[in-house]
Amino acid sequence: MVGIVAFGGYVPRLRLQRAAAAKANAWLAPGLMAKAKGERAMANWDEDAITMAVEAARDALGPGDDRAHINACILATTTAPFADRLNAGIVAAALTLEPNAGASDITGTQRAGVTALSTALGVVKGEPKANVLVCAADKRRARAASTAELDNGDAAAAFVIGGKDTLADWIGGAVTTADFVDHFRGAEEEFDYAWEERWIRDEGFAKLVPPTIERALKSAKAKPEDVAAFILPATFRGVADSVAKKLKIKPEAVRDNLAAKVGEAGCAHALVMLAHALETAKAGDLIVVAQFGQGCEANVFRVTDKIDAFRPVRGISGWLEDRKEESNYLKFLVFNGLVEWDKGMRAEKDNKTALTTLYRNNDMILGLVGGRCTETGVVQFPRTRISVNPNNPTVDTQEPYKFAEREAEVLTWSADYLTFAMSPPNHYGMIVFDGGGRIFMDITDVEPGDVDSGTPVRMSFRVKETDEKRGFTRYFWKAVPDRRRIAAAGAKQAAE
Amino acid sequence: MPAGIKDKVAVIGMGCSKFGERWDAGPEELMVEAYLEAMKDARIEPTQLDAAWFSTHIDEIGTGKGGTPASLALRLPNIAVTRVENFCASGSEAFRGAVYAVAAGAADIALAIGVEKLKDTGYGGLPVANPGTLAPQTMPNGSAPGNFAQLASAYRAKHGVSKDDLKRAIAHVSVKSHANGSKNPKAHLRNVVTEETVMNAPMIAEPLGLFDCCGVSDGAAAAIVTTPEIAKAMGHSDLVTVKAMQLSVSNGLESQHNSWDGSYFHTARIAAKKAYKEAGVENPRKEISMMEVHDCFSITELVTMEDLFISEEGKGWKDVLDGFYDADGGVPCQIDGGLKCFGHPIGASGLRMLYEMYLQLKGRAAERQLKSPKLGMTHNLGGSPSTNVCSVAIVGLQGV
Numbered sequence: 001m002v003g004i005v006a007f008g009g010y011v012p013r014l015r016l017q018r019a020a021a022a023k024a025n026a027w028l029a030p031g032l033m034a035k036a037k038g039e040r041a042m043a044n045w046d047e048d049a050i051t052m053a054v055e056a057a058r059d060a061l062g063p064g065d066d067r068a069h070i071n072a073c074i075l076a077t078t079t080a081p082f083a084d085r086l087n088a089g090i091v092a093a094a095l096t097l098e099p100n101a102g103a104s105d106i107t108g109t110q111r112a113g114v115t116a117l118s119t120a121l122g123v124v125k126g127e128p129k130a131n132v133l134v135c136a137a138d139k140r141r142a143r144a145a146s147t148a149e150l151d152n153g154d155a156a157a158a159f160v161i162g163g164k165d166t167l168a169d170w171i172g173g174a175v176t177t178a179d180f181v182d183h184f185r186g187a188e189e190e191f192d193y194a195w196e197e198r199w200i201r202d203e204g205f206a207k208l209v210p211p212t213i214e215r216a217l218k219s220a221k222a223k224p225e226d227v228a229a230f231i232l233p234a235t236f237r238g239v240a241d242s243v244a245k246k247l248k249i250k251p252e253a254v255r256d257n258l259a260a261k262v263g264e265a266g267c268a269h270a271l272v273m274l275a276h277a278l279e280t281a282k283a284g285d286l287i288v289v290a291q292f293g294q295g296c297e298a299n300v301f302r303v304t305d306k307i308d309a310f311r312p313v314r315g316i317s318g319w320l321e322d323r324k325e326e327s328n329y330l331k332f333l334v335f336n337g338l339v340e341w342d343k344g345m346r347a348e349k350d351n352k353t354a355l356t357t358l359y360r361n362n363d364m365i366l367g368l369v370g371g372r373c374t375e376t377g378v379v380q381f382p383r384t385r386i387s388v389n390p391n392n393p394t395v396d397t398q399e400p401y402k403f404a405e406r407e408a409e410v411l412t413w414s415a416d417y418l419t420f421a422m423s424p425p426n427h428y429g430m431i432v433f434d435g436g437g438r439i440f441m442d443i444t445d446v447e448p449g450d451v452d453s454g455t456p457v458r459m460s461f462r463v464k465e466t467d468e469k470r471g472f473t474r475y476f477w478k479a480v481p482d483r484r485r486i487a488a489a490g491a492k493q494a495a496e
Numbered sequence: 497m498p499a500g501i502k503d504k505v506a507v508i509g510m511g512c513s514k515f516g517e518r519w520d521a522g523p524e525e526l527m528v529e530a531y532l533e534a535m536k537d538a539r540i541e542p543t544q545l546d547a548a549w550f551s552t553h554i555d556e557i558g559t560g561k562g563g564t565p566a567s568l569a570l571r572l573p574n575i576a577v578t579r580v581e582n583f584c585a586s587g588s589e590a591f592r593g594a595v596y597a598v599a600a601g602a603a604d605i606a607l608a609i610g611v612e613k614l615k616d617t618g619y620g621g622l623p624v625a626n627p628g629t630l631a632p633q634t635m636p637n638g639s640a641p642g643n644f645a646q647l648a649s650a651y652r653a654k655h656g657v658s659k660d661d662l663k664r665a666i667a668h669v670s671v672k673s674h675a676n677g678s679k680n681p682k683a684h685l686r687n688v689v690t691e692e693t694v695m696n697a698p699m700i701a702e703p704l705g706l707f708d709c710c711g712v713s714d715g716a717a718a719a720i721v722t723t724p725e726i727a728k729a730m731g732h733s734d735l736v737t738v739k740a741m742q743l744s745v746s747n748g749l750e751s752q753h754n755s756w757d758g759s760y761f762h763t764a765r766i767a768a769k770k771a772y773k774e775a776g777v778e779n780p781r782k783e784i785s786m787m788e789v790h791d792c793f794s795i796t797e798l799v800t801m802e803d804l805f806i807s808e809e810g811k812g813w814k815d816v817l818d819g820f821y822d823a824d825g826g827v828p829c830q831i832d833g834g835l836k837c838f839g840h841p842i843g844a845s846g847l848r849m850l851y852e853m854y855l856q857l858k859g860r861a862a863e864r865q866l867k868s869p870k871l872g873m874t875h876n877l878g879g880s881p882s883t884n885v886c887s888v889a890i891v892g893l894q895g896v
Contacts, residue, residue, distance in 0.1 A: 345619040354629035365633050380752045388752040412650040412758040412881075415702040416642030418621055425702070428636030429646060430751075430758055430882060438754055440882055442636045448702070453653035464633065476634050 002124045003166035003301060005131065008059025008312035009157040009275040010052050011262055011319035013445050015039035018150050020327040025145040035150045040263030042326055043139050043154040045335040045422035046444055046462040048473070049077040050087055052156035052268075053135035054094045054461040056275075058405070059313045060158040061133075065405040067095055069131050070160070072102035072123060076116035076136040078185075078267050080107060081473045090475065091135055093366035094461045096402060110293030112136070112267040113157075117289070117299055120161035121170050128163035138266025143191050144338050151235040153263020157271035157316070167310050168278065168287065168301040172220025176212040176295040180204050197236055205239050205292055210246050212296040213288060217247075220286075220300035224248045228285035228303075229277045231255050233269040234292065249288070261320055267293070276316040281307055314484075322483055324447075335422070346420040351467040353474050363400065368459060368477045370437055371398030379436030401437070403459065404477060407485070408433045410455040415448055427451055431479045442478040456485040500774035503894060504599045506727040506735040508720055509538025512851045515715035515839035516684040523552070523559045523613040524569035526716035530844070531570050531609060534718040538605075539730065545720075546603035547576040549593035551586035551610035552843035553878075554623055558613040566609055583878020584792065585743070586610060587717065587846025588887035592741050594721050604726055611716035612841035621712055641701035641709050643880035644793040648703050650758030651799060655810040663703055665813035666794035667694040670707045670836055672822050673791065677833025679863040684711040684839030708794040713839025717847035719854075724894060736857045739871065739890040740774035742767040751882040763886035764803035764875065771888040772805075777871070781806050784827055784890075785869035786856060788849035790877035791834040800875055801829075804888070823864065831856065831864050846887060849874035853891050870896045 022036035043052065053075055061067060073095070075088035082090075088103035097103075106116045113136035120132035137156030142148035182204055183194035194200075209232065217224055230253045232240040244254045255273050257264070265272050270291040277287060283305040290298035314322070326332065333339040363369040364382045371383030375397045378389040383401070387394045413429030427443035429451070443451055444462055457479035464476040511533025513526045521529070535542070550566035552559050559565035563577035580589040587610035594606035617623045622640055636642075652662055671691050677683040689707060697705035727735055744763035750756040768780075777783045784806070791797035801812040806827055807820070815821065821829035832838045832852035835845060853872030855861045871892040878885045 345617070346621075346624055349624045351632070353633065357629040358633060361630060361633070378753070384748075388748045390749050390753060390755065410649075412646035414638075414642045414645035414649065414704075416639055416645070416700075417698075418641055418700050419637055419639040421637065425699075426637055426642070428638050428642065429649070432754055436754055438752065440635065440751055453649045465637070474633060 001166055001169040002121055002128065002163050003161070003169040004159050004278070005162035005164070005166055006060045006160035006310065007158070007167070007275045007278050008056050008061070009155065009272055009316040009319060010055035010059060011041045011155045011316060012043045012047055012052065013322055013324050014042040014044060014326045015323050016042040016329070016332050017325055017327045021150060021329045021332065024329040029145045032145065032147065032150065035147060038260035039325065040150065041153040041155050041265070042332055043335070044445060046478070047154070048081050048139050048463055049079045049137040050081055050090050051461050051463060051475070052139065052154065053077070053091050053137040053158065056137065056156035056158035057091065057095055057133055057135050059315065060160060061095070062313060063405050065096065065402040067097050070097050070101055070133050071130045073097055073133045073135065074104050074106060074116045074120055076106045076112040076134070076267050077138055078107055078110065078112060079138050079140055080105060090366065093362060094475070096363065096367040096369060110267050111291040111295070111297045112293070113269070113271040114289060114291040114297040114299060117159065117161070117271065118173060118297060121299070124161050124163050131160050131162040134159045134161060136268035136271040138268045140266045141191065141336050144333060148192065148194070151264055153265050155262050155265035155272045156268050157275040159271065159275070165306055166304055167307045168281070168303045171222065171300050171302050172216050173299040174212050174215035174219060175297045176208055178208055178295040180208060180294060201236050201239060205234060205243060209243050209290060209292055209296045213247055213290055213298050216288065216298040216300050222286055222300060225250060226286050227253045227288050229253055229255050229281065229287040231270055231273045231277060231287070231289040232292070233257055233264055233273060235259070235264050267291070272316060275312070278307070279315050279317055283307055343420060350469070351465045351474065352470065353467060353472055365476055367402065368404040369400045369402050372401035373397045374399055381437050381439045403433055403437060403439065406433045406435055407482070408457050408459070408479065410443070410451055410453055410457060410479070411438065412453065413443065413451050415451070431457060443480070444478040445480045450481055456482040456489070458482040497773060501595060501599045501741060502739050502775060503724065503737045505595045505721050505738045506724045506732070506894065507738070507854055507891065508722055508727050508730070508732050509534040509540070510719050510851045510854045511537065512682060512717040512848055513715050514682045515713045515841060515848070517615050518714035519615065521714065523565065523611045523716070526613065526714060527566060527569045527609055527611045530716040530718040534720050538720040540605060540720065542571070543573050544605050545572065545575055545607050546605055547594070547597050548572060548607040548609065549590040550577055550579045551581065551590035552579070552612055553581055553583060553586050554612065554614070554625065554842065556626060557616050557623055559611065582885045584790065584842050585846055585876040585878035585885045585887045586843045587848065588874070588876040588889060589846070591719055591847055591850060591889070592743065592887070594719065595738050595741060598721050598723060605720060605722045607718065607720055608847060609716065609718040610844040610847045612843040613714050614712050614841060615714050639701065641704050641793060644796050645701040645704045646758060647799055647881050648795045651795070654757055654759045657813060659703065662813060663695060664691070665816045666708055666798055667691045668816050669791065669794040669797045670694050673830045673834045673836035676823055676831050676864060677837025680833050680838060683833040683837050684713040685833070685837040704793055704795065710792050710835035711837065711839040713841050715839055715841035715844050715848065717844040717851050719847055719850060734858065735894040736854050736891055737894045739892050740771040741887070741889045742770040742774065743885060743887045745885045746879065746883045758881065760799050761803045761877065761881060761884065761886060763884055764800060764877065764888070767886045767888040768804045771890055775871070775890040777890065780804065781827065783871060784873050785871050786831055786853070786866055787827060787829045787873045787875065788832065788834065788852055789829060789875040791830055791836050792840060792877070796877070797829070804873070804875060828866055831861070831866060846874065846876040849876060850889065850891060857891065857893055
């Protein structure tokens with residue numbers, strides 16, 4: 001059968017407290033206080049749809065770095081950093097997928113996540129031996145003091161669709177396409193323009209979604225009352241419940257849309273909810289995942305007994321636990337480019353990227369691939385013709401060596417208040433890797449006091465800089481405190 | 497090891513501009529100030545110069561590229577002018593070029609001149625450097641203090657020194673340099689500061705506060721060198737000669753190989769060993785009379801005391817707190833105020849260090865004159881702890 005063979009997700013660590021944002025804007029938009037509850041996931045300044053997709057993919061693919069089994073990579077997003085440069089190609093490069101793996105972007109609608117899933121299923125139906133990686137990620141910008149600002153959340157999910165050892169078999173699906181414009185964002189526009197909520201609810205969700213799901217269930221030869229998990233993202237209260245009621249899906253099957261913890265992650269959200277649902281799914285469970293956007297698209301899965309043997313590295317639940325409350329609404333505005341602030345003269349440096357240099361060093365920069373000497377075993381970054389080994393600088397002996405999934409720790413560090421930083425102080429230092437090698441690199445997702453010599457870190461693919469003059473985003477890897485290893489070490493110490 | 501250049505070259509003239517925020521002067525005027533003082537000291541005419549080496553680091557501001565800026569500013573008589581650049585050790589490189597030309601017999605008299613005009617950027621601190629096309633795609637968006645602050649974290653971890661003890665030791669480094677700089681009319685910063693002021697200053701890059709960082713200054717310095725024989729024939733006496741000049745350059749070991757622990761300068765140790773051998777110094781703690789080291793940051797000076805084998809490894813911070821490097825200590829260090837207070841116009845700094853050694857050896861250091869110094873050492877470092885160039889030079893009275 002064709003279906004899901006792996007799943008994972010990612011939720012950024014920062015969680016904007018809605019009360020803080022609503023209070024800051026209440027003088028201007030008192031109605032926002034009705035939404036002053038819970039928190040929304042807030043990408044760090046150096047995270048975007050691509051970086052979150054990479055994290056989710058790593059969560060699904062596991063700690064190993066051999067990804068030769070992945071034949072294609074699909075990225076669903078409506079907030080791609082590039083309008084013309086293959087965004088999925090950057091994800092593929094970061095994951096060090098084989099060069100003969102396909103890559104494509106799916107975009108343009110809020111149902112793009114489920115469409116990407118359907119597309120991958122279609123590929124595997126044609127080629128049962130293929131494994132297609134589906135990533136969905138969105139970092140939706142909204143105007144300050146808008147309701148969307150509070151409703152949205154930044155997150156990603158990833159799935160591997162294959163034909164062997166499926167955790168959930170695909171058993172049916174359906175689609176409805178209608179040019180129903182609940183909102184739109186013109187090609188040159190920064191923000192969405194949305195129509196009245198009541199119309200979207202009554203003419204959109206209520207009329208376009210139920211028939212689609214009915215057809216999907218029919219094609220799956222499944223009954224609505226047997227649905228164990230019903231996934232339908234919607235920011236309006238009770239929409240999924242009323243659709244379920246109309247379809248005779250049990251109320252308890254309606255999945256929590258994570259509004260209180262994440263917010264709605266755009267076209268990624270149905271997949272975020274699906275990854276979350278699969279964490280607790282049992283063999284035999286019937287899952288319906290549907291997404292609204294210029295119609296509706298739905299897929300139906302039956303969970304298999306392989307589900308118990310699979311765990312994502314952290315999963316949505318794991319990322320939800322790794323959280324830092326953020327009550328500084330101004331920080332959110334700065335991170336999202338919603339306020340003109342004085343960056344100082346140091347920020348004036350030209351961040352033009354030499355594309356020739358980037359391509360020549362593509363696996364080094366995007367894949368964090370260094371070298372290992374086949375004669376001495378010495379590991380180094382970057383890979384060079386002459387080895388760094390002080391006693392035996394061998395020539396032309398290095399094979400590619402991947403660093404991204406290796407455990408590492410801080411050797412030296414500083415927290416720099418002088419240099420330009422989007423989130424000062426800028427932490428950086430010499431990071432040493434288990435198995436050898438070291439890289440002098442940025443450290444992110446930290447506050448003063450989090451870092452010391454010996455702090456365990458993991459690698460995270462992040463925005464290095466943006467070239468505002470030319471609209472180019474530069475990516476590299478950064479170190480992030482490995483809070484799981486830190487907690488485990490703390491627990492061990494306490495036990496001793 | 498080669499025979500070296502001990503006593504083959506003599507310094508017959510030196511000059512140094514006033515360092516500081518020289519809003520009144522461009523790099524050309526700064527060079528003229530240092531050059532005229534050196535020429536007067538050497539008692540020569542421009543036509544007697546055979547060649548010149550000119551150092552400046554940041555050419556995006558200041559002089560621009562090439563050897564022409566020095567030749568034009570000083571109206572040199574169409575002689576060879578080579579522009580050298582080796583990060584913050586550029587000044588020592590200009591001196592090395594001139595010294596080697598004389599030692600080789602290619603020039604009878606050579607000029608070394610270094611300059612940096614840093615205060616034309618519009619902001620405090622060093623200008624943002626241009627690191628090429630690959631480095632900015634991976635290297636952290638950092639600053640000089642952030643790079644050198646890395647030493648502190650590694651030094652603490654390696655030697656088990658508490659945060660407070662190390663902060664106090666590096667504070668003493670700066671307190672000492674301010675005390676010395678207050679006696680130097682050419683110094684950029686001439687205020688005396690207390691340990692409390694240093695410890696409580698605003699944080700620049702953990703654990704370095706404002707007073708742990710050297711001045712960002714405009715300035716120029718120059719040296720004129722010849723052979724001891726020519727110097728004597730010209731009537732110069734009590735000659736100051738070059739005893740050793742060594743330069744060690746990182747090859748990636750520190751930044752790419754896990755054998756380096758981040759707490760010291762690999763290159764400094766190599767350059768120091770070679771320099772002591774070239775100069776015939778066997779016990780530097782006893783034989784070196786005084787030093788000017790590259791105290792770009794207080795922590796740099798502290799670990800350098802160990803890298804130059806004056807303090808034992810892991811004990812440098814105690815020597816610092818004991819006052820061993822104070823003006824009245826065992827080996828006075830930064831007697832002119834150092835980079836910290838004399839200032840750090842990058843391309844001039846190596847020559848400025850030699851200028852103070854020269855003045856001290858000649859007995860011309862006025863209020864800060866040490867008692868009969870015989871050997872002076874300069875340590876001029878460029879780059880960052882993990883990738884750098886390190887120059888160590890020893891000068892002394894001829895025959896010592």
